[in-house]
Amino acid sequence: xxxxxxxxxxxxxxxxxxxxxxxxxxxxxxxxxxxxxxxxxxxxxxxxxxxxxxxxxxxxxxxxxxxxxxxxxxxxxxxxxxxxxxxxxxxxxxxxxxxxxxxxxxxxxxxxxxxxxxxxxxxxxxxxxxxxxxxxxxxxxxxxxxxxxxxxxxxxxxxxxxxxxxxxxxxxxxxxxxxxxxxxxxxxxxxxxxxxxxxxxxxxxxxxxxxxxxxxxxxxxxxxxxxxxxxxxxxxxxxxxxxxxxxxxxxxxxxxxxxxxxxxxxxxxxxxxxxxxxxxxxxxxxxxxxxxxxxxxxxxxxxxxxxxxxxxxxxxxxxxxxxxxxxxxxxx
Amino acid sequence: xxxxxxxxxxxxxxxxxxxxxxxxxxxxxxxxxxxxxxxxxxxxxxxxxxxxxxxxxxxxxxxxxxxxxxxxxxxxxxxxxxxxxxxxxxxxxxxxxxxxxxxxxxxxxxxxxxxxxxxxxxxxxxxxxxxxxxxxxxxxxxxxxxxxxxxxxxxxxxxxxxxxxxxxxxxxxxxxxxxxxxxxxxxxxxxxxxxxxxxxxxxxxxxxxxxxxxxxxxxxxxxxxxxxxxxxxxxxxxxxxxxxxxxxxxxxxxxxxxx
Amino acid sequence: xxxxxxxxxxxxxxxxxxxxxxxxxxxxxxxxxxxxxxxxxxxxxxxxxxxxxxxxxxxxxxxxxxxxxxxxxxxxxxxxxxxxxxxxxxxxxxxxxxxxxxxxxxxxxxxxxxxxxxxxxxxxxxxxxxxxxxxxxxxxxxxxxxxxxxxxxxxxxxxxxxxxxxxxxxxxxxxxxxxxxxxxxxxxxxxxxxxxxxxxxxxxxxxxxxxxxxxxxxxxxxxxxxxxxxxxxxxxxxxxxxxxxxxxxxxxxxxxxxxxxxxxxx
Ligand SMILES: Nc1ncnc2c1ncn2[C@@H]1O[C@H](COP(=O)(O)OP(=O)(O)O)[C@@H](O)[C@H]1O
Ligand SMILES: [Mg+2]
Numbered sequence: 001x002x003x004x005x006x007x008x009x010x011x012x013x014x015x016x017x018x019x020x021x022x023x024x025x026x027x028x029x030x031x032x033x034x035x036x037x038x039x040x041x042x043x044x045x046x047x048x049x050x051x052x053x054x055x056x057x058x059x060x061x062x063x064x065x066x067x068x069x070x071x072x073x074x075x076x077x078x079x080x081x082x083x084x085x086x087x088x089x090x091x092x093x094x095x096x097x098x099x100x101x102x103x104x105x106x107x108x109x110x111x112x113x114x115x116x117x118x119x120x121x122x123x124x125x126x127x128x129x130x131x132x133x134x135x136x137x138x139x140x141x142x143x144x145x146x147x148x149x150x151x152x153x154x155x156x157x158x159x160x161x162x163x164x165x166x167x168x169x170x171x172x173x174x175x176x177x178x179x180x181x182x183x184x185x186x187x188x189x190x191x192x193x194x195x196x197x198x199x200x201x202x203x204x205x206x207x208x209x210x211x212x213x214x215x216x217x218x219x220x221x222x223x224x225x226x227x228x229x230x231x232x233x234x235x236x237x238x239x240x241x242x243x244x245x246x247x248x249x250x251x252x253x254x255x256x257x258x259x260x261x262x263x264x265x266x267x268x269x270x271x272x273x274x275x276x277x278x279x280x281x282x283x284x285x286x287x288x289x290x291x292x293x294x295x296x297x298x299x300x301x302x303x304x305x306x307x308x309x310x311x312x313x314x315x316x317x318x319x320x321x322x323x324x325x326x327x328x329x330x331x332x
Numbered sequence: 333x334x335x336x337x338x339x340x341x342x343x344x345x346x347x348x349x350x351x352x353x354x355x356x357x358x359x360x361x362x363x364x365x366x367x368x369x370x371x372x373x374x375x376x377x378x379x380x381x382x383x384x385x386x387x388x389x390x391x392x393x394x395x396x397x398x399x400x401x402x403x404x405x406x407x408x409x410x411x412x413x414x415x416x417x418x419x420x421x422x423x424x425x426x427x428x429x430x431x432x433x434x435x436x437x438x439x440x441x442x443x444x445x446x447x448x449x450x451x452x453x454x455x456x457x458x459x460x461x462x463x464x465x466x467x468x469x470x471x472x473x474x475x476x477x478x479x480x481x482x483x484x485x486x487x488x489x490x491x492x493x494x495x496x497x498x499x500x501x502x503x504x505x506x507x508x509x510x511x512x513x514x515x516x517x518x519x520x521x522x523x524x525x526x527x528x529x530x531x532x533x534x535x536x537x538x539x540x541x542x543x544x545x546x547x548x549x550x551x552x553x554x555x556x557x558x559x560x561x562x563x564x565x566x567x568x569x570x571x572x573x574x575x576x577x578x579x580x581x582x583x584x585x586x587x588x589x590x591x
Numbered sequence: 592x593x594x595x596x597x598x599x600x601x602x603x604x605x606x607x608x609x610x611x612x613x614x615x616x617x618x619x620x621x622x623x624x625x626x627x628x629x630x631x632x633x634x635x636x637x638x639x640x641x642x643x644x645x646x647x648x649x650x651x652x653x654x655x656x657x658x659x660x661x662x663x664x665x666x667x668x669x670x671x672x673x674x675x676x677x678x679x680x681x682x683x684x685x686x687x688x689x690x691x692x693x694x695x696x697x698x699x700x701x702x703x704x705x706x707x708x709x710x711x712x713x714x715x716x717x718x719x720x721x722x723x724x725x726x727x728x729x730x731x732x733x734x735x736x737x738x739x740x741x742x743x744x745x746x747x748x749x750x751x752x753x754x755x756x757x758x759x760x761x762x763x764x765x766x767x768x769x770x771x772x773x774x775x776x777x778x779x780x781x782x783x784x785x786x787x788x789x790x791x792x793x794x795x796x797x798x799x800x801x802x803x804x805x806x807x808x809x810x811x812x813x814x815x816x817x818x819x820x821x822x823x824x825x826x827x828x829x830x831x832x833x834x835x836x837x838x839x840x841x842x843x844x845x846x847x848x849x850x851x852x853x854x855x856x857x
Contacts, residue, residue, distance in 0.1 A: 469706070
């Protein structure tokens, strides 16, 4: 009944030690965030599928944990993850959230990219942009298929651009045309004299065209830009070859381009356009030559130059393949 | 209706139901005396000493080796698969969520549960319990309540020690085994990356449930011993076996419930 | 000797209680131990219950303190039902168990101090006073700090009685207090029982097969055989028993020519 004081002290010490250890563990593992958890603010991210994402998974920005998944739910025809973001972390409006499946046995997390510096900050409760990514399983099942597709596509691209033994490729053709254009252009200049004569002789339809002094400049500029486009296309080709090599080496860096069906479709469409361009180039050698023989051609040339302008403007944002496609489509 | 149903049940099931019911009644009768707990501080400390302090060494030794062997086995299995770097998380989570509480409870059953059953069975057989009753001292108040309070106080302490010792055991093995050789810093970094205090808390809750059940069951079986001294041994065996079964069965359901 | 003083373990303030047993029957499974036992014990009386081993004497005592529930009939202690646990709170009853039932993990002192401590009957000093007084009455001062395992059989019985005394009971039940003791110790215990009653007017029921005890201190005697009372009356009536079973029980003849166990076999 009466305890000796030593026993009481031992039990007390033992208990305090235990509590201290629990506290230390708590501080180490949760950084004291369990009970006084930073409430933060919430963002909504909609996906086709949340895959293996579950409540409590990390939200990371550039690999640093900035919050966690507070809730997962179905909202109509899509799945939504409610993300709890630490209150001191700002997310830019153009930042994109993707679901990352981590390794073979790891769990998923939501990765948010930094976004651009200039973009406004997302307010609490806002919806964040998302991008679908294939999870590991899908990748595994599709990778063979994809690499086959990719190889075929890029092989086609290569032959389209460079040509093979039988046929010259697009680039050769473009080069050739540009070389010829120099001649054609001088011919154009020479013919302008004829046009002046014709205008003097009262053949008025072309008059307006000739009064429009910008035509010549535009033509020159257009050709220069076309040339630049060709250089860029060549640069792209080098990149594409590298790409193919990388895919062949089995690197996963192709990322979205490889896995995204839309990108693949774009690629296909572009290739088709390139082929078309190449055919048309082969047939249409005389098009520039016919410029002066047909009134309507002049009008078309003007429209075309505008289109080419636009296309070249777009070049920077849309990337090389589509740019070439647009240029080619616009031209022919 | 119920009586009819009960009569149809096979004997072992009937016994399980009867045991569960009367153990719960014992719990209720004990909890009725909760206000008397402060007066029984001495007994509480005595039981804390037995349940916590004297059980610590064996819990420490066992969890050290459990942690070590966890690291060893997972390191061995993961060597080719390439999840070697996850040993920290693996040992950490397994110890905290599963083996820490279960080992502490199993040792509690073996070391303390058996002692409780033996003591109470002997008190029952030698009519000490009857004597208490004639003295108008409820046995639940004096014999059961302080033990239940003590186990609730000591289980978290035992479990956190089991967890930590297990983690360190794993770290040492991970560092010095040639086919693993993971630095403690990486081991613990991995452990911390994949663990949250809620994992540890989860284990502590499990341990409380196990410990409480073990003590309640052992008290119940001890106090329900009938017959002569021979029955003391039988009661001890029954108490420990029942405790072990209950720990593992409860483990499943509690784990599921806490997920 | 003066009657109870204020410091005594038995102040005598609480009145002694009467006991009534009415048609008490007890069955364990199919085994009938008691079949309709009835008797009354007056307040302050010493009632000695005798009977062969296994006749159900201990079982009967357990019914009085509520450790067993009757199959039929009932027991009344100061007109409260003995089977009702609440009776223990209304009437202080002490049972001196046949085997002592001392708390083996507690010292003699703590064995005695348990009751007053648990019921918070005064501070530690008052309890000490009370315990030492009870130990003095039974000449156990030297055994205060011993554990039950370190005591002789006679001492255990006396500690058991002392522990009952500390409760200041209104009803004291002794289960074979003198068996397994040497004749001198038996006589001592017998004297103690008589003295306690004399001093404190406590109602006492003594289970015993000790003829000398019954004849010397009993106010009335009951003899239990085969689950029934075969004798109930003053000890004087036992000197010339009419019932042959009672006569044989009290004065068994040892007949080596016709041993009893041979009769039993056939
Ligand atoms: N709890 C019990 N369960 C079954 N039988 C019992 C129980 N208690 C006593 N008995 C039986 O009742 C009979 C009377 O026992 P008891 O009262 O102890 O005898 P005694 O008169 O020697 O004290 C014995 O035959 C004993 O076997
Ligand atoms: Mg008996």
